[in-house]
Amino acid sequence: MDIIFNPPVNEENKYIGLLVGELRAKGYRIHPLDTFFSSRRHFRSIKLIHLNWFENIDDSNFFIGLRSFLRKLAVIIVIRLSGKPLVWTMHNRVSHEKGLAFFSRTITRLLLRWSHRIIIHSRQSEEILAAHGAKVRQKAVYMPHPHFIGEYGAETNPTELHGLKRLSLLFTGMVKPYKNLELLIDVVGEFGDQVQLTIAGKAIDDDYRQQVAYRAGQAGNVTLLPYFIPDSEMGAVLAGADAVVLPYDLSSSLNSGTAILAFSYGKTVICPEIGTISDLGEHMADTFHYQYSDREEHRRALGKQIKQAIALKRRDPQAMDRMGRRLHAYVADAHDSRRIVVTLDNIYRELIKR
DSSP, X not given: OEEEEESSOOTTOHHHHHHHHHHHHTTOEEEOGGGTTSOHHHHHHOOOEEEESTTOOOOSSHHHHHHHHHHHHHHHHHHHHHTOOEEEEEOSSSOSOOTTHHHHHHHHHHHHHXXXXXXXXXXXXXXXXXXXXXXXXXXXXXXXXXXXXTBTBOOOOOGGGGGOOSEEEEEESOBOGGGOHHHHHHHHHTTGGGEEEEEESOBSSHHHHHHHHHHHHHHSSEEEEOSOOOHHHHHHHHHTOXXXXXXXXXXXXXXXXXXXXXXXXXXXXXXXXXXXXXXXXXXXXXXXXXXXXXXXXXXXXXXXXXXXXXXXXXXXXXXHHHHHHHHHHHHHHHTOHHHHHHHHHHHHHHHHHO
16 A cells, blocks of 8 residues: 655654554555655555644745745645545644744644644643644544654663762753753753753754853853764663753643653653653653743743752662653553554554545
């Protein structure tokens, strides 16, 4: 069965590879969106289109953004006119790219209206969709985000962390403004030698990399690894942290693959109550979670959670390891990609039979 799953490849995000691999194992032939119009025969052969992050618009400048918007608008109109089933995965509350928000909002509204099914990875998404009406809410299908156990090499757990009084924190992922790294660096800087923060990830552009590097240098207890961490090294990078800290923007963030990555390698997180965290249920107690309504409250709430983590490590050096182990066991069961793709396969088959 020929389908479009877009993007079919993402070198910086194993999420795509996990799902595509399982779909291929079930007999699906996966094609990128760019081939949709390559020939009449190919166009007719495509039975279904599944889009991820399609609402994101390149906002590096207006003309590039306009071109991106018009191209996506044309594609989604053609998909609509073709009558082919459309599936969209809702990854965020809104696009993180704020510069040309009108373009992104327009594409999102069309995806909400024209998608036959909307895949959601957190229960918070249901509330957001309900605000768009009952018909939109009825399209939602919950599917856990797949875990990453074993995907970044073997798990290691260096015992030397237990002997350090200093709290070792890690931020990893693309270094982008919505992730509040400036705020994180400022808060961590206030703790001096009680905390060591490592920021590991490639910046969205060189200007932003320099901004973060300058801030990190001013703090004095922040190490910057300003490059994409190879898969073979990620396990070791995670092993060197007591916890992963993710001070995301609640206005746009909903799900976090990085939080799932942390759990997959036995690490707890310090993170706002985005959908991924809220879905943990009783296992929320194994994380340092918080809420905030503005930047100043975010600063205070993040600082409070870091302070609690410092105190916990001093009181019981292995406590965070136990929290991470429980989270690992939870995602190993509830976020298994093979079980998840059974749900996706059922959705596809139901839509194609229509």
